[in-house]
Amino acid sequence: MTARKERRSDCPISYVLDIFGDKWTFLVIRDLLLKGKKTYGEFATSDEKIATNILASRLVLLEDEGIISKEKDPAKGSRILYRLTQKGVDLLPVLIEMMKWSAVYDPDTNVPKEMVEHAKAHRDAFLNQILEDLKKDKYLLA
């Protein structure tokens, strides 16, 4: 069933959380975006062992939100392939920033070393640029 969409507020952060505010939905995006996974079975066998009912409900949710789409595998009719829409692909920067943050602060995370270096080196410059924009009220919320 389609989850009834009830916004808690008109805040853009809240909009993201209304869709992704749980421990699983972003992992499906990760699998599609960064692990090249495309099928139900591939999602189901990720390290975090998502339950099949949760997985199915998330795929429906993501399709309802226009973030993924389904198609039959042309090579094998019984197989269904999931792919990200543009709206889904555009989540990449969010994922990347999450990974950079973890790369810096999670000692146990398995992020490539060069990415850690990249993140640390660019962190200050990136933050300063954003803070500049903040000063111009570019991102300030009401």
Added chain:
Amino acid sequence: MTARKERRSDCPISYVLDIFGDKWTFLVIRDLLLKGKKTYGEFATSDEKIATNILASRLVLLEDEGIISKEKDPAKGSRILYRLTQKGVDLLPVLIEMMKWSAVYDPDTNVPKEMVEHAKAHRDAFLNQILEDLKKDKYLLA
């Protein structure tokens, strides 16, 4: 009580979700980072109306994770001020990317118009840059 930390995997995205995988925690960060809120009462009166028990538990969680810290208001001893640590401030890029995404895809979001323009104009360039890095396996997960 301190939530028992049980990682589901060593994935950096999963690390973020283990902390922020709910509908409320990021809103507290938003209030600190983008709304200039500092006190319990200010958090409690946000648009989304977080329950006080949830709020308190999230503040404990965030302090345990080293993302916020507490101090007494020097001007008023009974008042407690929360502030972000460096680890917390470094979440800003994540929040910003979330806002940019909402600015593009949520028709009802109340993001400043200039930010929408900014996001749309820079989206392709930004994605292309990340995709370049992806090709170099800079962000690829195992």
Added chain:
DNA sequence: CTGTATCCTTAGGGATACTG
């Protein structure tokens, strides 16, 4: 005002079996 505590309800989610 800053929290705790308690009660209660619902939603999230694990395990597993089952269907096309």
Added chain:
DNA sequence: CAGTATCCCTAAGGATACAG
């Protein structure tokens, strides 16, 4: 393999009262 369905349980979370 791609899902549904069911059972059951726990955690999340709303309401509210209360304490320092």
